[in-house]
Amino acid sequence: MAKHIQSLERAAAMLRLLAGGERRLGLSDIASSLGLAKATAHGILRTLQHEGFVEQDPGSGRYQLGAELLRLGTTYLDVHELRARALVWTDDLARSSGEAVYLGVLHQHGVLIVHHVFRPDDSRQVLEVGAMQPLHSTALGKVLAATDPVAHAELVDAKREPFTARTVTELDEIERALDLTRAQGYATDNEETFEGVAAVAAPIYDRRRLAVGSVGITGAVERVCRDGELRPELVAAVRDTARSVSRDLGAKPF
Amino acid sequence: MAKHIQSLERAAAMLRLLAGGERRLGLSDIASSLGLAKATAHGILRTLQHEGFVEQDPGSGRYQLGAELLRLGTTYLDVHELRARALVWTDDLARSSGEAVYLGVLHQHGVLIVHHVFRPDDSRQVLEVGAMQPLHSTALGKVLAATDPVAHAELVDAKREPFTARTVTELDEIERALDLTRAQGYATDNEETFEGVAAVAAPIYDRRRLAVGSVGITGAVERVCRDGELRPELVAAVRDTARSVSRDLGAKPF
DNA sequence: CGATAGCGTTTAGCATTGTCGAACGCGGCA
DNA sequence: TGCCGCGTTCGACAATGCTAAACGCTATCG
Structure with a gap:
């Protein structure tokens, strides 16, 4: 049995991937980089977007990190x-x-x-x-x-x-x-x-x-x-x- | 059919809960605040901890936000x-x-x-x-x-x-x-x-x-x-x- | 200008996966 | 010493999120 929740690990990997690749990344890039089906990556990204952890450029459809991370990161400093x-x-x-x-x-x-x-x-x-x-x-x-x-x-x-x-x-x-x-x-x-x-x-x-x-x-x-x-x-x-x-x-x- | 991944939504809610409650929170508090079984909340928190999004105080066992949020939040600013x-x-x-x-x-x-x-x-x-x-x-x-x-x-x-x-x-x-x-x-x-x-x-x-x-x-x-x-x-x-x-x-x- | 290739997105079905309730071990407290 | 509360583990069920294939769309190119 896996010791960690799969979807969370994948979501974290996506955030780290977006943090590393200096610019916005496309869905296909993300999916292939992590070895996932496009639909799987899309589902995770959609949820992350809804929660504010990633944002999507309306024009190109590419993804980048979201503002909620900045808010939570600052709160970490306060605590x-x-x-x-x-x-x-x-x-x-x-x-x-x-x-x-x-x-x-x-x-x-x-x-x-x-x-x-x-x-x-x-x-x-x-x-x-x-x-x-x-x-x-x-x-x-x-x-x-x-x-x-x-x-x-x-x-x-x-x-x-x-x-x-x-x-x-x-x-x-x-x-x-x-x-x-x-x-x-x-x-x-x-x-x-x-x-x-x-x-x-x-x-x-x-x-x-x-x-x-x-x-x-x-x-x-x-x-x-x-x-x-x-x-x-x-x-x-x-x-x-x-x-x-x-x-x-x-x-x-x- | 649910439009969003349940475990991710719950994890995000936990992070927001930890960001709001000015101090460290215990597992039982988190579980009851979100209406989850303790084991469910524990599984999510364990994964979040492994990924660096939350940290656990070794003494009290309480949880707080993790350093990875600061790193990602700063990266958000760069992008x-x-x-x-x-x-x-x-x-x-x-x-x-x-x-x-x-x-x-x-x-x-x-x-x-x-x-x-x-x-x-x-x-x-x-x-x-x-x-x-x-x-x-x-x-x-x-x-x-x-x-x-x-x-x-x-x-x-x-x-x-x-x-x-x-x-x-x-x-x-x-x-x-x-x-x-x-x-x-x-x-x-x-x-x-x-x-x-x-x-x-x-x-x-x-x-x-x-x-x-x-x-x-x-x-x-x-x-x-x-x-x-x-x-x-x-x-x-x-x-x-x-x-x-x-x-x-x-x-x-x- | 129509064919094409690539993109992000949606759909349906299956089995993997995360969830739950209960029990455990360990502390502090009286 | 007994108790209560904590964080943690266990095992079984079915709900959940994953996969593969197909969809509409835009931009590209012959």
Whole structure:
């Protein structure tokens, strides 16, 4: 007997397919991509459309994601306890560090950004809440992989794409970096994800001492590094913020 | 024969229930709220959890919305053509008007905010993308109700809640306001939604001359009004922006 | 300009599939 | 320690959603 409801799994696969294929997709594309009869795909899409999860372009008949997903996704942020507790502290971190602050949680094979404070200057920046980052090359991801066994397993299974010349993709080399992360209590990303961009992140724990997320700052390597290493005062600020949020979540500091 | 897939409708109802009930809900609450057997609700929730649409608190066993909704909701914004076209113009409007800019589309019984540019000062503001606003009291909503027949029908059906002493709830009085909106090409909200807050909005049309959204500014009544009326230069700026976006979408300007 | 190929949609019948009621194991509470 | 409530599992039935084939439509091309 199947352990999961078939039509729901198929509907979820459709939503993910529509999310991946940067543009609108036709019914036939969807049906063949998932190996379904056109009528089956149509029935699911009709229901999803009625519920607001997908929309159909009246002209071309093609399908795309629907507005209800945005509404529910925003509601997820409102309910998220970690995010609510972190809101108070991340603004201060952005101000004191002068850099952009990110808050991430494990989701599937990567880090989902649930909060993002802009770097406090007047430059134009785009909000990255809802975006995904890889586990193996980012500071947020390495912290999660070092402290959350589930995240670690995801990192081992995932294919580790090289983004720059400095990206570490060999598993044993990554393990050493994770050991270092566990030993010193924070992780760095020294141009391993984007050229010229470095980051620091530290883990956030809940009342059961389990890692539930990570918080960190990201910025141009010229500003956040000195002599090829992250500036110690920035590392300290990030770790302080992570500890403050953990304390708010009920983690005992011993 | 049923026109829609039962399990999908039930799953969608669960997600909406979880989105509404500000906190985590237990299985029994969900099952009884929807009139389902506990085992049925459990099967659906288990699948939704496996797909990332709901999460379960390990301690209490209660359910809440899942992270996948945030990821998909953000993707919806990326695909949204109206939003992409408007991005270029809304920044300019915020700068020239000095006020916060909102972009909304009709969704269910209200206006869904799909873009929000902060007022260009250094005050702390919260992003309202993904939030819903009522049709009957807001400038964005009245524009949609005046130009989109579907939105108008939703406004008529919805229960029109009074938010301030100035909120108009009588249907014939609203109809006169909508007639005025159609005649002058924009709508206002003069402390009808929040005390001390006023707004202007104008419609955005696509290449088939159908209203697909509305754009407007919102701010303290002392700044955006003079002699109890919206300042004409702000009205002109909003209407210019709406026309620019409409032109980008392919609407012919005759 | 008519034939064609592809699209999204609808239809009918079958068997797979999701649903239900009842029982289970496990906590907190008195 | 007994109880009540929770989330979860089990097994059988029939309602449910799936499949395959045919439909109307638009756009394309010989």
